[in-house]
Amino acid sequence: MTTSATHTPTLSVITRVPIPSRVDPKAVLASLQAYEPLIKANPYVAHFEQRPLDVSEVVDDPFFLESGTKLQAFLVVDRVPVIPGLGTWGTKEVGIPCIMQCFEHGVRVRANAQAGVVVRSSYEVRRRGEVKDGPDLLLGPGDEGDWELVEIAGIDCNFFVKHFVKSKFSSAHQEILQRIVDGVAKETATASAGGDTGPAVADAGSREEALPVV
DSSP: OBSSOOOOOSEEEEEEEEEOTTSOHHHHHHHHHTSHHHHHTSTTEEEEEEEOOOGGGTTTOTTSBTTOEEEEEEEEEEEEESSTTSGGGGEEEEEEEEEEEEETTEEEEEEEOGGGOEEEEEEEEEETTSSOSSOOOOOOTTOOSSEEEEEEEEEEOOGGGHHHHHHHHHHHHHHHHHHHHHHHHHHHHHHHTTOOOOOOOOOOOOOOOOOOOO
8 A cells, every 4th residue: 555645537526415413423434434334325235245355456556545444345246227117127236346444534445346447435524615626515404514425536437438427426426425424314313212223324215327336
């Protein structure tokens, strides 16, 4: 691993959702750094498992820094729709090797997807406005607060799929971010009511065409 990130991706995409004032940003950070809630936030995940990490997978990738902690590898299997309208019959399972690393503000994730697409995402809990680039933060009722969950993604892909990837990535990953925040909000409400406080990921409803969760 290196001490600074110098890789220049084919695409750069920033996605963000608000963290409501009723939700502790430290709880969102803890949820990210547990890894499992982040993986499960992808509505297309069929199953996943931790796998051995080979040092050759990270030693030459400047995305992973020596200052990070809890370096772990996973195989995430997505159930991807290929024929609309057929439910699970119209899907196929795709295995995506992923590597995750904690750092001060969140989690770094590299996912090696199909067709040579590699996604390097940094999921970060930040004060609003701290990350200057990317779309404006859209607020709904009850979203007032000082914090947001931001994904800063660098995507390597073939020129011929570049526009397709960009058009699908932001909306799909905004849903993933929202599911993480909603899951923590649900845990907070349950804890306040004296119920079970186990990890949760809220169902955000719609399912955009999937790209790698991470």
